[in-house]
Structure formats: C-alpha cells, structure tokens
Amino acid sequence: MITTKEAAARLGISTQAVQRAIFRKTLPAEKIGRDWMIKDSAVEHYRQTHLRKPGRKTSESMRERGNKNVLRTMANRTARYGLPMAITLDDLEFCRKYWNQQCLVCRDKTLTRHLVFDHWIPLGRDECPGSIPCNIVLLCAKCNKEKNHDLPATWLDRNHPGEKERVLRAVTEYFESVRKAFIGNKELDSYLD
Ligand SMILES: [Zn+2]
Secondary structure: OEEHHHHHHHHOOOHHHHHHHHHOOOOOOEEEOOEEEEOHHHHHHHHHHHOOOOOOHHHHHHHHHHHHHHHHHHHHHHHHOOOOEOOOHHHHHHHHHHOOOOOOOOOOOOOOOOEEEEEOOOOOOOOOOOEOHHHEEEEEHHHHHHHOOOOHHHHHHHHOHHHHHHHHHHHHHHHHHHHHHHOOOHHHHOOOO
C-alpha cells in the first residue's frame, strides 16, 4: 500500500489528480487514519486504464498541448531575462526523441517522474545563451530540482559525481546533433556559434 503522494509520483500526475480519482472512485483506496492508502495493483490498473494510451490521437494532442504550454512558460521566463527565445515545438520533440523520453542523468525507463525541458546553462547565469536549441536538455523533475540555478558541473559534482563525465560528454554530443539538425536554417545560425 502506498500514499496518494507516492501514487502521484509513480503515475507522473499531481497529488490532487490522485485525490480526484479516489473521490470519483476510479482509483480504489482505503482510508487509514487521516490518509488514503492505495494498493500497488490499483495504481498499475489505473495507469493501464486511465493514463498513457499510445496510438490514440488524444495522447498525441495532449502532448502537443503540453509542449505549447512549455513554450509559453519558457518564452515568458526568457523575456524576463532579456535573452533570445528560439525554441519551437519541433525542437522540443527533437530533444524528447533524442533522449528516448528519459532523464539524461537517471536514464530510467521505469521512472514515471515528470520530464522537464531544462536550460543546461540556467537562465539568469551570465553565461546563459537563452532559450535556444543548444541549451535545452531533458531531465526528470527530481534532477531539475536538484540542479536548480547551478551550472551543470557544480550540480553534477554535488549530486552525481560518478556520472559527471558521461553526462557532460552526452550533452556535448547532443548539442552537436542539434547543430547538425539545424545546418542551413539561416534564422538560427546566429544562435549556433
Ligand atoms: Zn533524473
């Protein structure tokens, strides 16, 4: 049996969404003391029946809607720092596919944490080139939170020293792939030094 918070983390949805599912009785749960507890099997069943329906049009458009929200938030944040905003929906998809829909640090397929498009050099850092394809990577929410406003090397030294070399190399290779993918795109040339 797990808590609503744990179920939310496992399903990659908010605790409120889990609570709503319990109240709607689409997710069976048991009240123990003040807390609702959920069986592992119920969580898995809920995942199968209510989440992630590959091949369905709705899941694709939901992702597109999500990506549009990401872009809107990113544009607002970037504007606050007066930096370039040059990310498109295609860039987000390229990034997601390249990293195989996994956090580049954890690389755990079973992980259902939210994935986040992360500014590799954080906005607000003098070195930050802005929201451009060569500064966006895919992290899980946990890694993104750990990284916070630190530079990649600082964060990796602190939280993932054993992975530092691999991760830095992988990101360099990724940014090279991005550059290759954008060769010939005059509009972006100025952002890709
Ligand atoms: Zn991670």
